[in-house]
Amino acid sequence: MDNKNQNNIPKELFKPLVRKEDTSEKISSPSRTFGQDARRTLFANKMAMFSIFVLIFIIIMSVVAPIFNEYGNDDQDLSRAKMPPRVPVLEDISWLGFNGTLKGTYEGKDAEDATRKAIARYDNAEDFIDIEVLNEGDGSKNSAKVKATYHIYEAKGLQDTYFWIGTDTLGRDQWTRLWLGTRVSLIIAFVAAVIDLVIGVAYGGISGFYGGKVDNYLQRIVEILVGIPNLVIILLMMLVLQPGIISIVVALTITGWTGMARIVRGEVLKVKSQEFVLAARTLGTPNGTIIRKHLVPNISGIIIINTMFTIPGAIFFEAFLSFIGLGIVPPDASLGSLIDIGFDNLRLYPYLLVFPAILISVIMIAFNIVGDGLRDAFDPKMHK
Incomplete structure (x- = not known):
């Protein structure tokens, strides 16, 4: 466009830019907290949200599904095996x-x-x-x-009878046992998560915060516990307790929290040297309050993420023990014990293995996807 055409443009189309002192540095977009950014990132992750809904559905079904029919867990009848x-x-x-x-x-x-x-x-x-x-x-x-x-x-004269996913070798309804077994596996998994949160976070936080001799002694104890295989502890528990939920929970209580304790210790060592912790100490804030109010909230992201990854690990641990006969034993059911029965009848009755195998796979995959989604949500670099 030449100068002649520029001179013909009406001056009414132009407005002068007025800069005011009170608005020149005003932030136009609303500010968000770290939690709001994390929540927005998580909600934007479609796979993670879908996995959350799947897990909620499975948890609800493990509570209400066994009452959908009239067959109980111990309702045996060899005529319908x-x-x-x-x-x-x-x-x-x-x-x-x-x-x-x-x-x-x-x-x-x-x-x-x-x-x-x-x-x-x-x-x-x-x-x-x-x-x-x-x-x-x-x-x-x-x-x-x-x-x-x-x-x-x-x-067998059962024309009007329906077993939605069949019956086992003793004639027990697989639908009822599948969801009762899912309930047991989830209970063990969530107990492992609570142990990680209560013992692991507290132990690692105290060790990292106080440092010195306290940290040295506490870490030597952790190293001793880490060196003891879980399978050995389970065998020792079987000598004292009967195989079942209690023996598995005791084994997880003894050694299951050590990984979380080490991670929390490392994060506390990194955070405690920052300025806001020094300011809290200067103001005379008690150590317990500093750990609870300042350190734990700042490492909450890594705690939540590792807790989510602990749950599928505990489910697999229980399934492995039940599969080899050291976990949940009949007549009680868990996903591991159901898979064990299905494996023994795989060639003739594959449905006994297919349904519990699919369900445990879905649970573990869903928890891992949710864990990945939470890891991205609590990573500031992923926030836009």
Whole structure:
């Protein structure tokens, strides 16, 4: 644009910039606290929020789901043992696998031989078995194949009965035991988290804040406890206590908090040398108040994050112990004990393993995603 055209622009389009002393340094956007920034970052993380809702749903189901049907945890009946999943409405969709039938492929010298094996496998209930010949064969060994579908609910006179995820080897309802087992696993996990918060934070905070001989003595104790494997402690507890929740909680109480104590100690050593702690000491603030009011809030982010990662670790620890027979023992149920039973029947009744394995995987993945989301939320570098 040349100077001639510029001179033709109406002067009314231009307004002078007036700078006032009271508004020249005014902040136009609202200020937010660190907690508000962390909350906004967490809410913006869709996967973390979805995982939180999933965990809330699982926790609610572990409380209310066992009352959805009339079968209790100890309601045994061998006549209905190893019943496959059957769900109303979904039973009409065959590919979902909730139609209450057992299926298998059997081989024989010919189709007749393979059919006899299938019928023998399913309690000789020939009237309730559908046979589909897949391969007629030529008479050689194992050359014929048939697919058998066993309508076990009709065979046992349970046409109007529904076991949503089947029954176990003693005829107990898997739906009830699955959610009761989830409740037990979550209780152990949250107890481990509380132990970390109460013992680990207090121990690490005192050790890091006082330093000197106090820190030296306390850290030597931690090193001794860290050197004792959890499995050894569990075995010792079994000599004194019966296998179950109490022995697992005692083992976690003895050594489970040491990791949190070390992390808190390191953070306290870093924070206690800052100016606001020195100012509090200069004003005569008691040490306990400094730890509670100044140090712990400033390291709350790392405490929350590590607590969230402690929970899936405790769930896996309980599942491992129950799987090898050192944790929750029958008739009590946990996700680990249910997986152990399902593993023993994997080839013939895979549904006994599938549902508890899926649920424990979802819980552990969800907690880890929430932990990652909290780590990003409490990282100032992630705030925009």
